[in-house]
Amino acid sequence: MAYVAMARKWRPQSFDDMVGQEHIAQTLKNAIEGGRLHHAFLFTGTRGVGKTTSARILARTLNCTGGDPLHPCGKCESCKDIAGGNPMDIYEIDAASNTGVDNIRDVIDRVQYPPVIGKYKIFIIDEVHMLSPGAFNALLKTLEEPPPHVIFIFATTEVNKLLPTILSRVQRFDFKRLTINQIASRLRYICEQEHINASDETLNIFAEKADGSMRDGLTFFDQAYAFTGSEMDADSVRSVLGIPPTELFFELIQAIENHDLKGCFQMVDKAVNRGIEFAPLLDGFGKFLRNLIYSRLDAFTPDELNISAELYEKFKETAKGLSNGDLLRISKMLIDLQAQIRYSTNPRLLVETTFARMAWLDRLTDLRRALAAINDPKSAADEATKKKVGKILEVLPQEEESVSNETFPESPAPYTRFEITNAWPSISASLANCGDLQFSAAVNGSVLESGDQKLTPFPLFLTYVCENEQSVPWGYQQIQEQPEYLARLKTILQDKLQTQVDLRLRLRTFTNEELIARANAQKTPFERDLDKDELLRKMVEIFGGQYLNSKQLNKQVDLPTSESCEEVTDN
Numbered sequence: 164m165a166y167v168a169m170a171r172k173w174r175p176q177s178f179d180d181m182v183g184q185e186h187i188a189q190t191l192k193n194a195i196e197g198g199r200l201h202h203a204f205l206f207t208g209t210r211g212v213g214k215t216t217s218a219r220i221l222a223r224t225l226n227c228t229g230g231d232p233l234h235p236c237g238k239c240e241s242c243k244d245i246a247g248g249n250p251m252d253i254y255e256i257d258a259a260s261n262t263g264v265d266n267i268r269d270v271i272d273r274v275q276y277p278p279v280i281g282k283y284k285i286f287i288i289d290e291v292h293m294l295s296p297g298a299f300n301a302l303l304k305t306l307e308e309p310p311p312h313v314i315f316i317f318a319t320t321e322v323n324k325l326l327p328t329i330l331s332r333v334q335r336f337d338f339k340r341l342t343i344n345q346i347a348s349r350l351r352y353i354c355e356q357e358h359i360n361a362s363d364e365t366l367n368i369f370a371e372k373a374d375g376s377m378r379d380g381l382t383f384f385d386q387a388y389a390f391t392g393s394e395m396d397a398d399s400v401r402s403v404l405g406i407p408p409t410e411l412f413f414e415l416i417q418a419i420e421n422h423d424l425k426g427c428f429q430m431v432d433k434a435v436n437r438g439i440e441f442a443p444l445l446d447g448f449g450k451f452l453r454n455l456i457y458s459r460l461d462a463f464t465p466d467e468l469n470i471s472a473e474l475y476e477k478f479k480e481t482a483k484g485l486s487n488g489d490l491l492r493i494s495k496m497l498i499d500l501q502a503q504i505r506y507s508t509n510p511r512l513l514v515e516t517t518f519a520r521m522a523w524l525d526r527l528t529d530l531r532r533a534l535a536a537i538n539d540p541k542s543a544a545d546e547a548t549k550k551k552v553g554k555i556l557e558v559l560p561q562e563e564e565s566v567s568n569e570t571f572p573e574s575p576a577p578y579t580r581f582e583i584t585n586a587w588p589s590i591s592a593s594l595a596n597c598g599d600l601q602f603s604a605a606v607n608g609s610v611l612e613s614g615d616q617k618l619t620p621f622p623l624f625l626t627y628v629c630e631n632e633q634s635v636p637w638g639y640q641q642i643q644e645q646p647e648y649l650a651r652l653k654t655i656l657q658d659k660l661q662t663q664v665d666l667r668l669r670l671r672t673f674t675n676e677e678l679i680a681r682a683n684a685q686k687t688p689f690e691r692d693l694d695k696d697e698l699l700r701k702m703v704e705i706f707g708g709q710y711l712n713s714k715q716l717n718k719q720v721d722l723p724t725s726e727s728c729e730e731v732t733d734n
Contacts, residue, residue, distance in 0.1 A: 169388070170381040171179060173353050174216055177234050181220070182349045182377060183341040184213055190336070191221060192233050200225075202317040203306055205291075207322040208338030211376025214318040215325045217338075218287045221316060227282025241281040252278040253285045258293040267298040271305050273666050274313050283314050291317040292324035306332050319426040340375030343367060343469050349377065350384055359388065361395035366379050367469045368400050371450070407439045409474070412451040419493065419522045420484045427518040431511065441510050445501050453492050454478055456487065578659050580616050583623070587611035590659065602648055605641035620663035623656060625649070627670050635670065642668055 175181050178188040187206075194200050204221070206214040219237075229236025236242055244250045244288060254273065256266070270286060278284040288294075294302075306329070317333060321326065347370040349361070354361050369387070387400045390594030401408055411430055418426030423605050434444050454470060457463045458478035465475035485493075500517045507513045578586050586608070594603040606625075614622030627639035642648050653666040686694075693700050702708055 167383075169353065169385040170378050173349075173381065175213065175220060176223075178220060178224070178683055179234075181213055181217060183345045184217065184338055187217065187336045187338065187375055191217075193461050195224065195232055200314070202309050202313065202334040204317065205322070205325075205330070205333040205335045206316065206318045206338060207335065208320070209340055209375060210320055211373075211378030212338040212340060213377065214320075214338055215289055217289070218289075218316040218318055219253075221287040222283075222287065222314075224312065225283050225285065225599075226252060226278070228281070252281045252283065253287065255287045255289065257289050259290045262293050262295050262298060264295065264297045264301050267294070267301045271301070274305055274310060276631045277310075277312050282312070284312055285314045285316065287316045287318070289318045290320070291329075291624070292319045292321045296326070299329060303328055303332070341373075341377050341380075342375075343370040346370035346373050346377055346380045347469075350380060353381075353384070357393075359393050359395060362397060364397045364471065365395050365400050368397060368404070368406060371469070372404055372406065402437075405439055405443055407437070407447045409451065412448055413477075415448065415518065415594055416451070416455070416485070419518070420482045422522050424519045424522050427522050427703060428515055431515050431518065435511065441504060442501075445504070445514070449494070449497055449501075450455055452490060452497065456490050459487070496521055503682060559639075576659065577661055580613065580621055580660065580662075583656070583660060584611050584613050586659075590655070595656075601641070602651065605638045605645075605648055606652065608636060608638050618665075620665040621660065621663045622667070624667050624669050625652060627668075629670065631672055639668070639670055 169650070181188045204218075206217060208214055223235045223242065226245070227235040228239040228241055228243040237414055241250075241252070245253060249295055254270070265402065274284070274286075276284070309315070315333070317329075322330075322335075344572045347366040350361075350366045350369055351363075353359075354366070369380050369383050372383050383404055387395060387403045390403045391399045398408070399408075410651065411434060414433075415430045417423075418430065452467050455478050457468060458475055465472045468475065470478075482490075498515060500514065502514055504510050565591065576586070591603075591609065594606055597603060608627065610626045610628060612624045612626050614624070625642065627636045629636055629639075648667060649666060656666060657664045693703065
């Protein structure tokens, strides 16, 4: 007898076998028992989660004439007809290859005839989103008012491509991605039935590789079974599926922690010699970092992470020299690498240099201390520390944003004393996100001015400018009346600068230069042209000109000057 693939051999035959879709199975069973069966169903979800299989189960259950309305008997005429592979009352259509109006017209013609053996004539249309708009429109009338003996079951992975007119005429069921535990549990059952010895670690490898798809999990299982036979072990499965062993990632994180660039290159070389592709290598390192962070934070138990208790404890003791911020920054670099590698002409070099950059970067705790030293002249940090940080930021400009965003999560943008005043407009604008609208409005329109850059605490002045002392800005009054506002600003600025601040409030009037600049800023472009162009001003005075509109010329036109106008004579 010909060999049958695991995905086909162990395909569910009843609602009770639908792994991970119990909510759908129960809903359909209730509808059948209660006689509330809809005439059109839509099964949607990612690939391999059981949409088409569930459609076949529903069709077989509805047409079975056995005694149990929820479990096909497999012995009646209808069940035997379906088992034969060419049922008379169930039509499966692949919309990917039958997209046109003529294909749907053939369906509509068949709808008119009653079933031959079973109770219903059932049409299963797979990948229904591939139908053309014309085919959808041809189906609408029949879908809305089908004969009582007809049931439609649609399956699709891209429900967003279906027309609203179709969605409004069907009963929709969303299939979930299967969890690792659900896939591993089903594989364990199959191993017991097939007399295959496989450890939990081995089955978890298949479940993780399947990425929520039971069909993919069975396909990978079948592939490994062809190589290992009845004795499956984790190393053999990783070798067959091209999955890097966890030990490689422990070597890599150790090299990164120790600033060991050579170790990073050696790890990549080992992976290449094992025949591991870069995509699964990077994906595996991402899962490794996730487990490392979760283990360190005790966010999940070993069972929830699908790892052994021994491996869980090893994660907790690994890379203690790397802070959580370091791991988050490494994760960000890994995500960027995965996005770039698909376009690279030299992926190995890109992977090697990125891992080397991870190892080359200094620890985030050192950067925090060094930035504080730069901002505070009286700090005990020596010049060597300052030069070290300057070298890091100079050699690695691509990571400057990462340092700013992830070194200080509570202060997303640290500034030096020289930068803080120029950065004040963006800082004050961001205060609108604090939720206190009155506070943010009071700060709006202020200017931040600094005193002696060498003094500690660093003198800063929250300044409001007005035309005269009688026209006091509203924001200045609010800050004066509510001292807690100034205290909050002081805390924010100290957080931005990482040094002590002496913040004071002051009011000053515009200088003559500022008044002139302010007046010019309020003028229209036409008024500014009048100030600059004497000829234009004379023409307006002579002819009583008035500005109406302006139009940009397609090409430059040389206008005559006042001297050339005097030379023009009437011929």
